[in-house]
Amino acid sequence: MTRHIVVGVDGSAPAAAAVEWAAEDAQRRGSAVRIVHICEQWRYGSHGVEYCQGTLGAAADRVRALTRDVEVSTDLLIGNVVDTLIAESATADSVVLGSRGLGGFAEMLLGSVGLGVAGHATGPVVIVRGPSVVRHGQVIVGYDGSEHSEAAMLYAVDQARARGVPLHVVYAWQMPAFSPYAMAYSTMLSDLFEEETRAAAERVVPWREKNPDVTITDDQVTGHPVNALIQAGGTADLVVVGSRGLGGFASAVLGSVSHAVLHHLTCPIAVVRPRAK
Incomplete structure (x- = not known):
């Protein structure tokens, strides 16, 4: 079975940076990318599913644009965000997340989801704040x-x-x-x-x-x-x-x-x- 990187998306800018990081990592290390969007039912109205699917589709398109021959899959999940991502980590090579999601306070460097998943997930959890502009080579x-x-x-x-x-x-x-x-x-x-x-x-x-x-x-x-x-x-x-x-x-x-x-x-x-x- 091909090892895979799970990346959580929610339409935020840090999540978009996480998608790009996961794409590059998958290309370098020969992994597949599994993109998940987790809907907490109480947050969404009648247009919730449409929004979630659009978020997943945009992320998948971005991974394909940045990679060659990397297997990409998406999944729309229902449940608590932290608990669901922790469950995903059990079979993943790693989990990649943006530092803050939608609804977070702008002055906070790290949101509650990133902190919760990093503290409980199985294996590596990578937290990405923004696009990597400078390469230090280390x-x-x-x-x-x-x-x-x-x-x-x-x-x-x-x-x-x-x-x-x-x-x-x-x-x-x-x-x-x-x-x-x-x-x-x-x-x-x-x-x-x-x-x-x-x-x-x-x-x-x-x-x-x-x-x-x-x-x-x-x-x-x-x-x-x-x-x-x-x-x-x-x-x-x-x-x-x-x-x-x-x-x-x-x-x-x-x-x-x-x-x-x-x-x-x-x-x-x-x-x-x-x-x-």
Whole structure:
């Protein structure tokens, strides 16, 4: 069965950008595109079906115009938008969404649908804010060795390979809080940082060995992971993060780092949850 990318559309500008991103990704990675529009029955009157079908048709035409030999299908679904997209993710390679849909507040960078799906979906969820105008030729991934970051690395390597660009791995270590008067801790903290950075660099080595066709660089910095990823993301075509890292609560569906990155970065962002084994 051909793997497929699900893209949700609602007629908004961010959704149109998501359609274009999904089309390019499908062309690069040999995937089919499944376009879905989800009608919540209470929102539509007698012309609802006509509007929904028109939205689907326009999106399908756009994918066909941007690709060659990519299989395109559409489906009009009824139900709760977030729950339906989460269900779609179970059999999809990835789910691609615009950052905000119709009815969202203009000042919000990320709508409730994107946040809800990114926190609960199976596999990668890509959030797209707008058309990609500038190509930087680099994929960034946050990697701390957790189960979720392992899944993020796998997707990031696949993306870098398909694009023919380098993959840059970012690891940020936050220095523990301590009293400025406790000078005896300075040497210990320095040693601890060296140990952390060495371990982070060593975690990347097997990925280079398994993927010799992909140029993989890495960087270890002192600071908050959010700041490190935002800074690195300024020159990225795609930033990939796990839905939760090592410091997250087990019950949290979306960690603080991925949550903050979704709200602050303007480039496409992939949030990846491990699939059930």
